[in-house]
Amino acid sequence: MVLTTASVPDQDKVAYWRAAVGRALVPVSVAPRDDGPFSGRITTDRLGCLRVSTMEADANRVSRTPELISGSSEALIAVGVQVSGTATMVQDGRRAEVSEGDLVVYDTARPYSFDYPERFSTHVFQLPRHALGVSDAAIDQAVGTVIGPMDGFGAVLRPFLSKLATSVHSYSPAIGGMLANSVIDLLATLVTDGARPVPAEADTARSHLVLRIRGHIDGKLGDPNLSPELIARTHHISVRYLHRLFEGEGTTVGRLIQQRRLEECARELARRGRTSPTVSAVAQRWGFVSPAHFSRAFRTAYGLSPREWRSLRVEGVAAPRPDVLPVAALSAGGRA
CATH class of the missing domain: 1.10.10.60 (Homeodomain-like)
Structure with a gap:
């Protein structure tokens, strides 16, 4: 699925983009940072229970509010891969500065916000919280955090996720299902690694x-x-x-x-x-x-x-x- 504002009238672009993000990811509020016509494009596909999306858009602020969360039926864990641009993410009182190449973990069942000060591109991997198979404590400790391109397991995982996001459409359903299981295991490892105290x-x-x-x-x-x-x-x-x-x-x-x-x-x-x-x-x-x-x-x-x-x-x-x-x-x- 590809959703883009390219052919949408200027006065309708923001509303269209808000609906597109809600359809591909989860419902959010969107506030552009610039006065000009808004531009955005999002592609999304599935690997088993894993949803893989790539989003590119102009500078804006995205917020997931309690009201929007109450209308959602499923709790999802998301892992974002920042391809270009920067962002400031806030969740559970944690403020994280996201730069190009960083991984960021967040929980769609809790309020959060992303502030993108410039045009950006990001890959987003979403899966049901229960599919991770790790403790709630580990998830709670990992969400709202950033893993840099040189940090721990994230340094190994980031190139794989980036490549997968750009080729997800090329796999058959059978191969896609097998890949999904492997990716979920890798994301569970990422969350566990992020929750682990730094050894002496x-x-x-x-x-x-x-x-x-x-x-x-x-x-x-x-x-x-x-x-x-x-x-x-x-x-x-x-x-x-x-x-x-x-x-x-x-x-x-x-x-x-x-x-x-x-x-x-x-x-x-x-x-x-x-x-x-x-x-x-x-x-x-x-x-x-x-x-x-x-x-x-x-x-x-x-x-x-x-x-x-x-x-x-x-x-x-x-x-x-x-x-x-x-x-x-x-x-x-x-x-x-």
Whole structure:
């Protein structure tokens, strides 16, 4: 089944799309984010008790309300594969940021919302909750969560689901039924894996990776091209996973880079000697391309200009410690 707004009059497109999503997936409310004509296309097919759909649409907000849920006869578990674009999903008080390549698990029998800020595409796999054969506790723990493209079992499952979604129409009913049983087993594994507490050894490995990345940043501070994207590529992880690693560090990767650059500049400017490099030379050595940007960031962090800092330190007057940046430094942000 293919449903599209392509031939629908502009004034009827949103209502048509709401009905199309309700027919292919579950009834939801739809609120476009833009004023122009709305565009959407959804294809859906079945593999046994498994419904497989691919949805592409303009920016919009989708909500599954208690009123809509009360009119549904069956509780379904859904697994979405974000093909393009981003989304913010909320269910059971959990807020999940969904990026390209992520898997997201949700329960159609509970209120939820998806906010798509731009045009997007996603595959959706729906099956009866009871068909999973896993405990309610495991399902409750897994719904409303995102599994990144490099995270656990999701890294193995995502390519398979993406391929299956684009070829589901090519299988005979007999093969489709066999495939459905296999997919349900895989989705049950995904839910169980998502509900499992992180083992101590995995947490240790994550800590080691953070330390390795911090060491890499320290060794590359002079490279003006140092960025989260470059760091993630060097360590063979996604940018999203890199940011997740640093959520527990109390800072972002971009802020850490700038903080470490400012610390090294402050230390070098404070050294006493017969000959001292210029302020711009120090800034350039530690990765700052723009002297003006460096001066602003330095003053925000230390409350002094680089020249004032140097004069005070050379004269032996007390100044803020270069190894402790004030909170204001963290708002300077980003890549220098």
